[in-house]
Amino acid sequence: MMPGMALRVSGKVRQQSEKEPAQMINPQYQILADKPDGSPS
């Protein structure tokens, strides 16, 4: 996984407070586009 990739992530959602970003517990992910320029895998 590298910055720029498009992902689909599945898992249980946790959010400590409204100010913090949501977290995903035990995530499973699938790469949708694996190049930083967004081209499809």
Added chain:
Amino acid sequence: MSYLAFVTHATPFQAGYPSVLSEEARAVFGTGTIGNVLFYLVQIASAAILYTGANTSFNGFPFLASFVAEDRLLPRQLTKRGHRLVFSNGIIVLTVVSVLLLVVTGGSVNALVPFYAIGVFTGFVMAGYGMTKHHLGAREPGWQWPLAINLGAGILATIVVGIFAVAKFTEGAWLVVVAFPVLVYILMRLNCEYRAEASVLEKLRHSAPLESQYAHRKVFLMVGSIDLAVLEALRYARGLRASELTAVHFMIDDVYAQRLRQRWEHFGIKAKLEIIDCPDRRITHAAQRLVVQALEEENTGVTVLLPRRSYAPFLGRLLHDRTADRIARVVSRIPHAVATIVPFDVQAQIRQTFPELPEERITRKVERLRERMAGEEDRVENGQESHERAPAAIPIEALIPGQRATVEGRVLSMETTGSSPRTRYRATITTKAANLSSSFTDRWHSR
């Protein structure tokens, strides 16, 4: 073409125009209606071929230059891609050189041909001899025949270059004959410089300690005058939690130093101000002495903060000196001492305070144009994100805590903590409205 020139007795004009090609087309097609149409068709076709030929250089040269620059034989700026993902600097260099040649030669084809011919045939010479060397080294099956062809091509091309260099020496070829060796020498020197830089940086990477803990951290803030830039740097200095923070002014003019101290007291700045006499007016030496003295105390690290006022790129260079850079260079050579330049954007303040200055108006117009161009690129980039979306997937901003969900987004950043095999990766996934962070133990799993 040569046969037609022979048959039609087309002779070149001294001025260069009309061209031999045009004379031949006129002689072959005549001056009737159809003849005129065909004549102009040949002219347009020739122009189109030349245009395509010229465009090839603009496509090829920036790429070639970037490869050569990656090998450290040309300035590194040529490896940078611009906003439009092309090697903008290479294109700009080629444009400037082309325009310069056109202006100098007055756009005369006769004057430009020697440049072109020598350039092209020198390429053939290098390719021919390069391939000859390759065949001699590799000795692949049946290598003798390709060797003979490449060596023959190299020798022929050398003869052509020689003829051009001699026959057209006074018509511009001298420039190429002189410029080539000079350019090659300059590029070799550039390569030596880049290699030296790289070897020094590599050496430091292996020898310098990764972490250093000092019992004392002394911070010196260099003060030339009291202004917003110094106050910003002072704010930053306080945040460093140094064991000792001292503002230092090197005195060159005692009246000025006196006034500076009065202003320091007047503004009620709580940091300690030390005024050091600098009779020889060599501020960099004085800074060096100060740092070395401070380091005499055991287990001490020194940070020198240098407020730098950043001005307009070209005008600023002309109107202001670069004392901060010089001090930083000297201090950074001393072990256990670090120089930090704290920039303050004076240009942005000028823009706010004096928006009607003619220079500022031009800058605003240029920036607006840039934004418009960037806007177009953003649209293109957004277009790239249109991967197929699963019907059940939802955007991050619609997540409900406590429930299982599937989201889609783009990886904004990745943090790596720990070392193998216990490395953990935290990815921040983003859409336009919200972010989501996820931790993984393996950055390649579940592909």
